[in-house]
Amino acid sequence: xxxxxxxxxxxxxLTLVGDLTDETGESLAxxxxxxxxxxxxxxxxxxxxxxxxxxxxxxxINLTARANLQEARVILAAPxxxxxxxxxxxxxxxxxxxxASVDEAGTITAVRPVARGTADQVLAxxxxxxxxxxxxx
Numbered sequence: 001x002x003x004x005x006x007x008x009x010x011x012x013x014l015t016l017v018g019d020l021t022d023e024t025g026e027s028l029a030x031x032x033x034x035x036x037x038x039x040x041x042x043x044x045x046x047x048x049x050x051x052x053x054x055x056x057x058x059x060x061i062n063l064t065a066r067a068n069l070q071e072a073r074v075i076l077a078a079p080x081x082x083x084x085x086x087x088x089x090x091x092x093x094x095x096x097x098x099x100a101s102v103d104e105a106g107t108i109t110a111v112r113p114v115a116r117g118t119a120d121q122v123l124a125x126x127x128x129x130x131x132x133x134x135x136x137x
Contacts, residue, residue, distance in 0.1 A: 001049075003031050008106045011041040011075075015102075017048035020056030020083075032063050032074065040072040043105040047078035052086055064096060073097065077105040 001018030012035035018024065028044075035042045044060070060076065067074040075097045079087065087093035099105035 001027065003027060005031065005035075008043065008102065011043050011106060013043045013045060013077075013102055015045040015048065018050075020046075020049050020052040020059065022053070022055035025055055025059035028059055029063060032067075036067055036070050036072045038071045040070075041075060042067065042072065043075045043077050043099070043102055045077045045102050046080060046083050047102075049080055049083055052083050057086060057090065057092065061092065061095065075099055075105045077102045 001016055001020065001024035004015040004017070006013045006015065014028070014031050014035070016028065020028065032042055032044070044063075049056075060074075064074045077099045078101050079098065084093075087096065087098070
């Protein structure tokens with residue numbers, strides 16, 4: 001997977017090209033970690049991700065939970081139909097902040113975290129799959 005970093009306003013943008021799997025998740029986690037910090041917003045552009053497996057989904061969950069702990073935000077932008085289907089099937093779309101495009105993600109100025117804690121702690125919460133909010137989809 002190719003990861004291209006850019007800046008849009010005050011948000012760091014990571015544009016992904018290729019599959020998000022167990023083999024590529026660590027590279028994404030490292031790139032996001034470089035951008036995270038209190039009050040920071042990281043937009044992950046998923047428009048170039050044709051395939052994502054369960055390990056890729058786990059990577060996104062862990063990154064979102066880590067950002068919430070640091071008072072930062074991760075916004076997922078422009079998921080492909082396949083990736084959106086995984087979010088729908090697993091009902092994890094309620095866990096993430098999702099924007100229809102990178103430009104739209106840049107207009108989100110205040111994002112309330114869905115839950116705080118590690119990914120395991122968040123996923124263990126009663127009804128976590130049925131609560132939360134999706135800002136834009």
